[in-house]
Amino acid sequence: xRGRAGRCRWVALLLALLLPTALRAQEPPIxxxxxxxxxxxxxxxxxxxxxxxxxxxxxxxxxxxxRLSFTPFLLKVGLRKDVELRxxxxxxxxxxxxxxxxxxxxxxxxLGAQWCYLRNGPLGVDExxxxxxxxxxxxxxxxxxxxxxxxxxMLLLSRDLGPFHADANVLATRLGWRRAWAARRRxxxxxxxxxxxxxx
Numbered sequence: 001x002r003g004r005a006g007r008c009r010w011v012a013l014l015l016a017l018l019l020p021t022a023l024r025a026q027e028p029p030i031x032x033x034x035x036x037x038x039x040x041x042x043x044x045x046x047x048x049x050x051x052x053x054x055x056x057x058x059x060x061x062x063x064x065x066x067r068l069s070f071t072p073f074l075l076k077v078g079l080r081k082d083v084e085l086r087x088x089x090x091x092x093x094x095x096x097x098x099x100x101x102x103x104x105x106x107x108x109x110x111l112g113a114q115w116c117y118l119r120n121g122p123l124g125v126d127e128x129x130x131x132x133x134x135x136x137x138x139x140x141x142x143x144x145x146x147x148x149x150x151x152x153x154m155l156l157l158s159r160d161l162g163p164f165h166a167d168a169n170v171l172a173t174r175l176g177w178r179r180a181w182a183a184r185r186r187x188x189x190x191x192x193x194x195x196x197x198x199x200x
Contacts, residue, residue, distance in 0.1 A: 035076070058070055089108055089109040105138065150173055150176065
């Protein structure tokens with residue numbers, strides 16, 4: 001009887017050690033879905049249950065005496081198979097201008113959602129829509145932001161082209177709520193090509 005109980009304990013111990021490994025082996029690999037906070041955005045969304053954080057350092061110089069440094073960031077969370085939540089912004093800003101004192105502070109923050117409504121559609125193109133709301137968290141008196149909320153609606157198209165991946169975005173933005181209607185609309189387009197995404 002004692003020998004049988006000992007064997008049962010050993011079997012239970014082996015199952016406890018091997019079962020998590022077997023379950024992990026059945027999980028699909030995490031598919032990396034890189035965005036570029038200041039460039040084009042892919043149509044495919046972040047994998048369900050996965051959070052991706054992208055952050056960088058960017059500096060622009062319009063003239064020798066005018067510079068803007070900031071830390072753009074983007075957090076994406078996969079909520080459903082084709083839906084992700086997005087939180088982003090310009091991070092910390094430092095602005096240098098000739099005629100005004102230097103200004104530093106937190107930039108504007110964006111909250112949005114993206115829905116990939118078509119995968120591998122006609123011509124192999126993935127299609128998605130994204131709605132983003134900008135919260136005016138940057139200081140308008142310091143000149144770091146407009147002080148008004150914006151709304152952006154974007155159409156996203158993506159496709160692998162041989163060894164490369166291409167993204168095309170078309171978007172329309174409504175700038176602020178207090179401006180005249182004609183001055184509140186802005187349209188843009190972006191195109192990006194990069195090596196194909198890899199699993200990790």
